[in-house]
Amino acid sequence: MRTIKIKWKMILLLVPVVFLVIQIAGSFFFYELAIKRGEKEYLQKNADLEVSAESMALYTKGQWKDWVASQKFEPMNIVSRDGMQLSGYYLGASMPTNKLVILTHGYLGNAKQMGLFGQYYHEELGFNIFMADARGHGKSEGDYYGFGWPDRLDLIDWTETLVTKLGADTEVVYHGLSMGAATVLMASGEEELPRQVKAIVADSPYKSVYQLFAYQMDRMFHLPAFPLLDSTSLLTKIRAGYLFKEASALREVGKTNVPILYVHGNADTFVPVAMAKELYQHTNSEAELYLVDGANHGESFAMQKAEYKNKVQHFLGNYLNLVAEK
Template sequence: MKRWLKLLIGILSILVIIDIIASFYFYNLAIERNTKDFLQGNADLEVSAEAMEVFTEGDWHDWVDQQDFKRWEITSFDDLKLNAYFLPAKEPTNKTVILAHGYLGKGLDMGLYGQYYYEKLGYNVLMPDARGHGRSEGDYIGFGWHDRLDYVQWVDLAVEKLGNDSEIVLHGVSMGAATVLMTSGQDIPDNVKAIVADSAYTSVEDLFAYQMKRMYHLPKFPFLTSTSIVTDIKAGYDFKEASALKEVKKTDIPVLYYHGNADTFVPTEMAHELYDNTASKTEIMIIKNAGHGEGFVVEKDVYVNKLNQFLSKYVK
């Protein structure tokens, strides 16, 4: 009996050690600020030739290069210096869009959307670098959770600089979409009139559980649970609390959801779940044949028509 007990304890000890090693590996892989080679060749992130051409060679790159962006800066609740790029509208306006980029991106990547808001809608444009990205400080990626507090500060700064009559739209893609949804449940000024969430996930836990199974064929327990504990220790948040779904259940800000029906990186079902649970006035558009974050490119006319219709209801 003692021999079997020792054997069982030995096996359990080995499994615990493997789990601990795996937890730090996955933290380094996904959360820590570093090069993310694991995304290269990921079939779920493959984009159409049409979308790839726009993302990499579209004229919006030239537009970004030609603009005289002003640098804005805030100090976060945990003392990080965070950077953003601000472009005032051609004509004075009280309308401002604050854009939120995706995982491993940077603020200027949102020039694809910023150009439309600036050229076609006449908005001021603010494009922050998320913590752990671009010129912003931070040695970890927040996946929207700590970022939600940063975006409250960006909103406050926009109102302070641009006036109390400011009308603000938050527009995010992928991780940025989750960020603006997480922000929606915070105590933010009434100046925020509308939120646009493109390709959002319900929670970090849901996203990682899905990706861990899809990419590594691993179960949620114990690896995701222990990686969440490591993330809490090293970055100050756990996967379960980092929930856009929880925040939209208490928001009163109108939300427009976009999602591609061919998105296999963040499943389309997550958009439906968010839409069904949002407490405020809500609209959703599922874009045919669009992969992750491709909607604005593959169906631009449909996308912007819906956007214009939505914004006209809530932004004067």
């Protein structure tokens, strides 16, 4: 009888130990999978990221790529608040203007991929354009991905640097895609956001890092968020300096005074359209929601280019004088 009791005590002691080991191992696995800088093979054949052949042709062989290659971008660098060298590219408008768009790319992307939108702003709207490599991407330093949260402060610092360069009367538009959309939304509610930021376009945003990962864990691995996602968040705090729940675009748009145009594909299965709808509903400032039928994640511009451009121009026209820039 005593032997049985001892065995049960050992089992009861081992259960939490085994659970803890699994949590720690799982946290490191998911950190390596999503947060640590490097190639992410699991995304290469992800059905949730599949787009039409026409969209893929635009992304990989579109004329905008030749346009980007032919431009004489001015390389720019700043040091982040935590000491990272960050890289970006500036292109002045063909005619003098005080309009500037700062374009922010998505997860695993790089600055010049936003030339897909940059060509439109530069050639058709007459803007100065700036595109930065987010920390952990492109030529910028960083051994982790910030999913918009530390990046929001980098964005504010880039904005201040560019306003100093171009003048205090500069009118700034933020235009972000996916992670870049979350970045501009996370910056939108910050008290130190420069007054020159007049409007935001957020294409395919998620409402928080925690909710994005919770959705992906369920969809890709059929796992509940708690407790594994919470332990991964703690590891991310130790290694990258942020918690998943604090990285909330939803909370920030509830404080913002900057007008926001939300764009999302109704067929997006990577970041569900419900997130954009909730962001729109909770936005403190003037906001519009533009949904594109049949578009998957980040595919809206490719599927409805003319309508997309018209929506953006009409929205920006409410807050900036675009007539003289056309």
